[in-house]
Each structure stands twice: as C-alpha cells, then as structure tokens.
Amino acid sequence: MNDKFLKPYNPQETESRIYDLWEKSGYFNPDNLPGASSRTPFTIVMPPPNANGDLHAGHALFITLEDIMIRYKRMRGYRALWLPGADHAGFETQVVYEKKLEKEGRSRFGMDPQDLYKEIYDFTLANKKIMEGQVRSLGASCDWSREKFTLDPEVVEKTQKTFVKMFDDGLVYRGKRAINWCSKHQTSLSEVETESVEEATPFYYFKYGPFEIGTVRPETKFGDKYVVMHPDDKRYAEYAHGQKLTVEWINGPIEATVIKDAAVDMEFGTGVMTITPWHSQVDFEIAQRHNLDIEQIIDWRGKLLPIAGEFAGINIKEARPKIAEKLKEKGLLIRIDENYKNVVKRCYKCSTIIEPQIKDQWFVRMEPLAKMALGAVDKGDLKFIPDNYEKIFRYWMSNPIDWNISRQIVWGIPIPAWFKGDEIKASVESPGEGWSRDPDTFDTWFSSGQWPLMMTGFPESRDFGTYYPTDVMETGHDLIFKWIPRMVIFGLYLTGKSPFHTVYLHGLVNDAQGKKMSKSKGNVINPLVLTDKYGSDALRMTLIVGNTPGTDLALREDKVKGYKNFANKVWNIARFILPLENSGDLKQELVDEFNTTARDITSDMEGYRFHLAAEKIYHYIWHRLADEIIEESKAETKGEIKEEYKATLHYLLENSLKLLHPFMPFVTEEIWSELRNLPTSKLTNLLMVESWPQ
C-alpha cells in the first residue's frame, strides 16, 4: 500500500492530479467511451458562466449537480456529454467593464466603439481562461473539446441568421414603442432587466381647466395637451370628444383637447388624466388610437427639453418639486396625497429609475412563439423539477409581452439589419451601396436563448443528429423567465423540438444565516476559498446533501468541514481494507443488504433526488460499513481480521466507491487507483467509467 495512506487524506495534493488523469483519458468526450456508438446519448448543456468575474457559490452548485448527473449516466452506460461554454453576457459584462473604467477615471462615452469593444474582448477572454480553471477545480467532467463561446464567429453568424429568418417569417418587427430606458447606461432594457419596487410617492392633484387631474409625475406634464376620460363617465358627459378648451398650465395658457378613451379607469383618482405619450406605454397607445401628437419631454440623459421652458436642462428629479411649487404659486395645486404607493421600475444593475421613452427598436412577436412553448408543456414534452415551476412557466407564457432585443451597447452581437431611407432589410452581409447598418446589438438572451442549438451544432452536423434534443437543463430558478422560455422558444421555432425534456431548477446559495449573498452586504462566500481549505469533494457534498430542488440553501463552513472529515473517513476505510487479501466467499446477507441500499440510491438518482442519494450513501459508508461491519470483522486477536469478512469488505468498499463517485469524484478515484494498483500513467480502468452497481 502506498505510504500516502498512512497520512490523512490530502485533497490539495490529490485533486488536480486526478483531474489531469481524467482529462488525459479522453473520456470526457463520450465518443471515446468504450462502445460509444451503441450507447444511448445523455446530454446536458452547461449554462455558460458569464466570462466577467470569478465563479461564485451558485456556479459551484450547478457544476456539482450537473457533474453528478453526467457521472451517474456515464457509469450507467450512457454516452454522457456535458457541453461547456462561456457567455459574453452583453449588458452584464459591459456594466462590469464600465465600473472598471470608472475606477480608472475613464468613461465609455466618447471612446471609439471599436477600441472599447477590443478592450472588453481582451478582458473577457482573460476572465474566461481563469473561469475555466475554476470549473476544472470543481471536478467538472465536461467535454472541453466541444467548448464554445457566444462570440465565436460561427456562433455569431448563426445567431444573426436566426434573426434574418425571424424577420422573413414576420416574427420580429421594428417598431416604436415605449421602451425601458436607463439614462445611466444609455440603453434600453427588456422587462426582465428591470425591477419593480413599490415606493411611497407624493400623488399630486392639479387644477387643469375645469378638471382635477392626478399625477405622480408633474415633471412630464409640460406637453400634456390632451385630457382623457372614459366615454361612459357620466360626471364628464358634458364634454365631447375632440372638444377644445383653453386652460392655464405650467408655463401659461395652452389649448387642451378632450379625448374619450376606455383605457381610463373611472374608479381611479378623479377619472380624468392628461397624457404624456412619449413617456408612457399606456399614454402612447391612447395617442396612437386617436392619432395624437407625440412629443419628447425628457431627453436621453434624464433632463428636461426646451419644451419645459424655464425648467429646460434640469434633471427630472430636481425638477419635480420645483414644478409642483410653481403650480402651487399659480393656485393650480389642489392637494398632495403623501401616502400614495406607486410601483417604480429601476435598472436591475444600477437602480436608476427607468424612464419610458419612445424609440425605434426590434421586437420579437412573442405570442405565436409562446403558444408553441405552451403546447410542448401540454404534450408533456417539457417537465419541471420541482413541478410547481410548470405553473409559473405557463403563467408567463400565457401573458407574453413582445421582447425588445435592441441594445445600445457595443458589447454584443451586431443586429444584422440595414437601413436606406425608409427601407429596411435583414441580412448578415450588407445589401449593397447606400445601406447603413443598425448600430445596435442583440440582447444577450437572444444569443443565449439559442445556446443548446449552438452547442449541439445546429443546423446540421453529426453531433446535432446525435445529441439534440438534449436531456436536462439544470439552472437556477431565477432563470425561469429570463432564459428557459427563450431556449424553449428558439428550439421549437428552429427545430420543432424542445431543446430538452427536463428542466431542473436549483435554489439560491445563501450565506450561513440563510441571507442572500451580496457584495454590498459583504457576506459573499467564495467557493474557491472553501475548496482550497477542505477540498472540492467536501464542498460538493455540502451543496448537495439536504438541498432539495428549487429551495435555497444556507452555505455553512462547518458543514463543509464535516464532509472533509467524511472524505478522510472513506480514506481510512480504504486504509483498513486495502491490505486485506481479496479472496474467499462473500457474506451473502451483507451483499444483499448493500444491494438493497444501492437500489434505493439508484431510484433516488433516477428521480433527481440527489439530496437523498447523497445522504444515504454517506450514511451507509460511515455508520454501517465503518461503524458496524468493519468493527464486526475484527477478530479477538489484536490486528487480526476474521477470514470470512475479507472478500466481503473488498466488495463493499469497491461498490460503495462507485455509488459515492458522482458526489465525491476525487477521493473515490484516488482510492480506486490504489485498489486496482494502477500506475498513474495507465488511463484505463478509471472509476469514472466503471459500471454503476445494479
């Protein structure tokens, strides 16, 4: 027996060596597995980590979960393929990079877009490399030979072709609509990139001619020359649609026009409102219905335009109280309701209040696509774990809002759209002389939504035939709206098949007190610090045991320590058993008992109950094999082992290592090589390709 067994298990000296062994074996690529062509494929596409920072605890969790599934299926005889990649993460990365620029006293505004792109590209590639090393350190048995990046030229071109196809199919349109504008980041954002927070906002009642109007946004009211009420509202029956009135307003008298529209809620406020179509989707729709003038009041930086007269150039935040004050001086302020609660949208990155602005953008028509997705769920082609997420998915798909895919940032895939006067064309290459390209880039989810297709070699390749549709999509439950629907939609639209049959959603990894980790709270736990200290196997077990799908997990260091002790326990079991001669009969009742446990664990693995499987193998190894069976095997004479136990102990150790391997791959593989007395240069007979106990 190797001398290293005389010392406690040392993950630091073991893990990277074992990982190299696996990687060199070539078995991460399932085409190299013994009998590959006759194996049934099992495929997982790794959610590509954003290549803009270190791996966090959430990454560690998904890498562990997916690696468990892949290792299990590989041992079960499947052609197990796990496809790794990295995401350029458009807006996310640009925000990270802008912060970096800010620290250096620089700004992206005024920079040459080409230079900026090049800088972010270098930054991202450097991060990507570091990140890949971190994924390896957690033991991920993914096929690096098939790795892709969302900005690989081939991926970019395919992504653009999808847009062109959707344009031809009438599924994308260029249109004016109220978009979510972040005045700090100078870009539009999709619905999922904003967060709505309820806030107490003063609600002002102003006198507007003969009417009383309510608003939370006096600063938008300069252009309000339409006063709208419900056609059935008897209180205002004397006023006719289209009637003109002269009213005294902020900067003097204006001519107001009465508009009757059913969009007005008679119950709310006074039942009368003035509209600001450029800065509200509801108002914009009313304006379109009646063919009204639409005028911008607030510029792209959040300052008032010349229409505001004396207030022009003032930031809207400062302008609001000033304008209210002026209206009060003019005797037009009736009262203020200070207790009004209003929902305010903010940029999910910088919390800047989102300003609705009307802008020409590309939108994806969601309704027909959402119907396809619902159909897949109805047919049972798409299942969710835990299953309550099906309801959430259905709800979202039943109320789809057209998706704005235009972003005014350089870091992304260019939208292949071309303009010449009023003409619009969609094509990857320039249509010719005189056409200018849309300067915008795609929302990052437009490319990551196609990720399962890209990773499997859509539209035609040997891989695509073999590995698409994939099997499981494992990701965080926070992506139930952001990512999952988009992948399902693109998969169904482009191939007619859902890109996966099962969606496994894990919860958030919180701090030891169960509180959400955040940089501002300073409670972020770096998983790599834990693996350095206790080993990756220990962290993996910590993240799995007791962690049910969809439920958040509190990451406690003492738990990690506990599983480091377990790794050492396994090590010492090996130390006890390995020197014993492996011969003679098996004790059938112990074998039967083990097999019953193994079947139970297998059933948990098949049912995605990894938290139970992990706990059961842990319990068996420590409290049954070590505490009881090994103790029983000791003879009266010191140092002697009962003859009839020897072969059985070998049997139980070997098979326990197999059951434990998906969870704790490093320590089990290390013991296995000693068990098989393998020279480290020999790459066959690795535990990772052994058969799962039946």
Place this chain on the structure above:
RNA sequence: GGGCGAUUAGCUCAGUUGGUAGAGCAACCCCUUUACACGGGGAAGGUCACAGGUUCGAGUCCUGUAUCGCCCACCA
C-alpha cells in the same frame, strides 16, 4: 393587486406514493481500543406554526388563519 414557497430538535435542513419523527453541526457524559481524535461509544433533545376536516391511522391529503420569504404586475 395577483402567484408561489416556507413554518419539523438550540442552529441549518431532510422526511418519494399517509402507518407510532431523522441528519449534520452545536451542547452533555465516557473512551487516546492496534483503519481513522478529520476518531469511537452513550445519553439527551421536537404537543412536526395554529384551528378545523377526510381516514382505522396525517408532519405527509383538504379548508381556513397567522407569520416569514421570493416572484410577477404599464391603473395615471
């Protein structure tokens, strides 16, 4: 305003189809016994949020209540 989830031992959490409550850590007692002190043995600890209901039987199913958490939402 809707929706979802949670409420089980001091702490963090398990408990698949209903059958007299489990783990890890912490705390208590004993043991340096020749695989392991990153260890072993033992003891202790819960009216499973509350109130009803279904059932021979409910932590597990149904209804309601309370508290906490998360998500969604273009009523000015």
